Amino acid sequence: MRKITFQVSVLLSLAGIILQMSGCTTLISSPLKAPLIGLGTGVIVDVMEPLQTTIFNWSEIGNIRPGNKVSVKFKDGRLIEGIFTGFKPAPSEEYAKKYAVSREQRKDTRLPGLGEKLTILMTSGNRWEIEFLGFDLTEAGQASVLTGSPGQGTAAKVPFALIEEIRPKDGDALNLGRISGLLTAGQIPFSSGIGVAAKRGDEISNAIFPLTEIKQIDVTNVKRGWLKGFLIGGAIELFMICGLGVLFGL
Numbered sequence: 001m002r003k004i005t006f007q008v009s010v011l012l013s014l015a016g017i018i019l020q021m022s023g024c025t026t027l028i029s030s031p032l033k034a035p036l037i038g039l040g041t042g043v044i045v046d047v048m049e050p051l052q053t054t055i056f057n058w059s060e061i062g063n064i065r066p067g068n069k070v071s072v073k074f075k076d077g078r079l080i081e082g083i084f085t086g087f088k089p090a091p092s093e094e095y096a097k098k099y100a101v102s103r104e105q106r107k108d109t110r111l112p113g114l115g116e117k118l119t120i121l122m123t124s125g126n127r128w129e130i131e132f133l134g135f136d137l138t139e140a141g142q143a144s145v146l147t148g149s150p151g152q153g154t155a156a157k158v159p160f161a162l163i164e165e166i167r168p169k170d171g172d173a174l175n176l177g178r179i180s181g182l183l184t185a186g187q188i189p190f191s192s193g194i195g196v197a198a199k200r201g202d203e204i205s206n207a208i209f210p211l212t213e214i215k216q217i218d219v220t221n222v223k224r225g226w227l228k229g230f231l232i233g234g235a236i237e238l239f240m241i242c243g244l245g246v247l248f249g250l
Contacts, residue, residue: 055217057184061087061194062141069220072196074213082198084219087137088208089192098189098210099134106187109178112168120145120158121165134191135183137211143183146191186212 055061064070066086073079089095096114103111112118112132120128130147136157138144144157145166166174182188193208194217 053219053221058137058211059141064219071218073215075215080196080198082196085195085197087192088195090208095134095191102188110174117169119167120163123162123164135188136191143180
């Protein structure tokens with residue numbers, strides 16, 4: 001939703017500049033035309049955007065920004081309100097236990113073990129030998145494979161969308177479609193969770209909540225379309241003034 005409204009803001013601001021150039025906004029003094037038109041269109045965008053957005057699927061989590069006020073509703077009925085602090089990695093021991101339980105429960109689906117050596121064939125044709133460290137989400141909310149180079153501690157997230165095939169050293173290729181479905185259904189845990197800073201009394205407590213335990217997240221939208229529109233209009237106005245200055249040698 002944020003990407004769409006930002007694009008609308010840009011388009012409306014550009015439309016306003018065209019009106020300015022055509023002489024349809026003569027009531028506004030020249031240097032302020034574009035910024036004020038951008039400000040007005042930004043306000044329109046803010047009105048169009050809802051006060052609150054509800055997220056039911058982890059693939060939409062990329063729309064949440066650190067600093068947003070959130071209300072997290074859990075599958076067991078709990079409710080926690082606070083400030084979203086970003087995607088936070090869960091303690092490795094905790095994730096290892098939850099992933100082991102998931103593997104045990106999903107014996108009908110081949111899931112690689114943590115630390116297992118795998119071969120990944122990318123859609124680009126590249127082939128990597130990696131150490132499997134789990135499943136995770138990118139900041140954009142894309143399901144990914146958490147990988148590491150054998151013998152090294154660094155980890156990288158490889159989105160499913162870029163993977164053609166994952167093959168263990170001894171066996172057939174993994175069923176990525178099946179695994180993706182289980183991740184979506186919350187039957188396989190992600191290694192990262194939702195970070196929320198919640199106020200309890202006079203103290204602020206920071207906690208990480210696994211996505212598999214969350215039913216929905218209500219996000220209070222921060223409306224800054226007016227500011228974006230004003231800045232876009234100002235930038236275009238400055239560009240036009242500088243462009244005319246260069247053209248006429250001013």
